[in-house]
Amino acid sequence: MKSYFTYKSDLLNIKQYTYYITYYKYNWHKDIEILIVLDGTIEVNKNGVSHIMSKGDIILINTNMGHATMAREPNSIAMVIRFDPIYFSKWIKDYKNIRFTCISDESTKNRQEYKFIYDTALEMVNYMGTENSFDTLIYESLFHKLIGGLIINFPPEIIPNNDSNNISKNDNVIRIVDYLNEHFRDKITLDDLAEVTGYNKSYISQVIKQNLGINYYEYLTRIRMREAIFALTNSKMKISDIAFANGFADVKALNTSFKERFGKSPSQYRKMLIHSSKIESSNDKDFISDSLLNSFVNERFETNGVPETDGRQKSEDNLNHHIANEVLSISDDLNEIIDKLNGISLKIK
Numbered sequence: 001m002k003s004y005f006t007y008k009s010d011l012l013n014i015k016q017y018t019y020y021i022t023y024y025k026y027n028w029h030k031d032i033e034i035l036i037v038l039d040g041t042i043e044v045n046k047n048g049v050s051h052i053m054s055k056g057d058i059i060l061i062n063t064n065m066g067h068a069t070m071a072r073e074p075n076s077i078a079m080v081i082r083f084d085p086i087y088f089s090k091w092i093k094d095y096k097n098i099r100f101t102c103i104s105d106e107s108t109k110n111r112q113e114y115k116f117i118y119d120t121a122l123e124m125v126n127y128m129g130t131e132n133s134f135d136t137l138i139y140e141s142l143f144h145k146l147i148g149g150l151i152i153n154f155p156p157e158i159i160p161n162n163d164s165n166n167i168s169k170n171d172n173v174i175r176i177v178d179y180l181n182e183h184f185r186d187k188i189t190l191d192d193l194a195e196v197t198g199y200n201k202s203y204i205s206q207v208i209k210q211n212l213g214i215n216y217y218e219y220l221t222r223i224r225m226r227e228a229i230f231a232l233t234n235s236k237m238k239i240s241d242i243a244f245a246n247g248f249a250d251v252k253a254l255n256t257s258f259k260e261r262f263g264k265s266p267s268q269y270r271k272m273l274i275h276s277s278k279i280e281s282s283n284d285k286d287f288i289s290d291s292l293l294n295s296f297v298n299e300r301f302e303t304n305g306v307p308e309t310d311g312r313q314k315s316e317d318n319l320n321h322h323i324a325n326e327v328l329s330i331s332d333d334l335n336e337i338i339d340k341l342n343g344i345s346l347k348i349k
Contacts, residue, residue, distance in 0.1 A: 002294075004017040015083075022070075022286065045214075050213045056118065077296075123297075190216065221257055228258075233270075
């Protein structure tokens with residue numbers, strides 16, 4: 001399955017997957033994450049700042065950085081590449097503290113440095129999930145090429161170690177978020193949160209705002225929206241039943257929330273849902289089909305005038321010739337990138 005792929009080798013631990021962005025969910029992990037919007041419009045919040053992103057946009061989320069995503073329209077799709085920062089340990093002593101700043105917007109997404117990331121990530125898809133050793137070699141080489149380009153175009157910084165403070169703060173956020181996730185159907189006030197968590201009300205407001213970019217009530221509303229969208233997508237429940245089952249005071253409150261965030265009513269949203277995949281839980285990811293993923297790859301390369309690189313459409317002789325040329329080309333690029341990486345690591349040290 002190309003829409004979810006994992007790759008492990010030495011210091012490499014890569015997850016690359018493509019899925020429908022739907023429900024609002026707060027995440028926090030040690031991996032570095034590159035998110036690429038393939039279709040639709042989504043909202044990404046990282047470190048308390050919200051970004052509206054559309055097709056072609058790219059954002060990098062650093063290790064141990066709290067973040068959340070939510071679709072702004074149905075059938076929004078993103079590709080994610082996640083990898084353990086231990087990958088950098090061969091060159092950079094303080095690899096745990098490496099920080100990138102890489103985020104595009106409408107005015108920058110077509111710049112070469114962002115198109116490079118977009119194109120390389122999609123090209124990697126052609127070499128995922130096969131038993132061909134050449135494909136494995138090319139996939140890893142393309143990953144090195146991707147990271148080399150990232151370092152050259154978006155030079156990282158080494159931030160002083162404050163992991164303990166960040167982890168403590170994230171633990172507090174997660175404790176609050178977990179309570180809201182579990183009790184979103186109830187009427188919850190700041191007083192309730194203070195009593196349950198043991199934090200004072202001003203601290204709760206501050207830590208939620210700083211990490212999620214929204215106040216606690218907006219987060220609670222988004223949790224309710226997440227569950228309502230799940231019900232719209234995966235059940236035939238009446239809109240009124242969905243509203244009452246997920247903490248909204250009435251149907252009007254649900255309609256208002258939908259129109260504020262999506263510009264349409266729940267019934268209009270339900271009609272716009274194209275894909276029919278059903279998932280068991282609102283916490284699950286809904287991965288796209290391999291055929292749809294391949295269509296994104298082919299569309300991108302055809303648009304750029306680059307021939308398709310799926311060797312399974314070629315004869316065996318042509319495939320071997322293609323792979324040999326590809327390996328030579330990537331090896332040349334990789335050697336150049338490693339030289340630059342070593343130079344940059346010396347400056348960082």
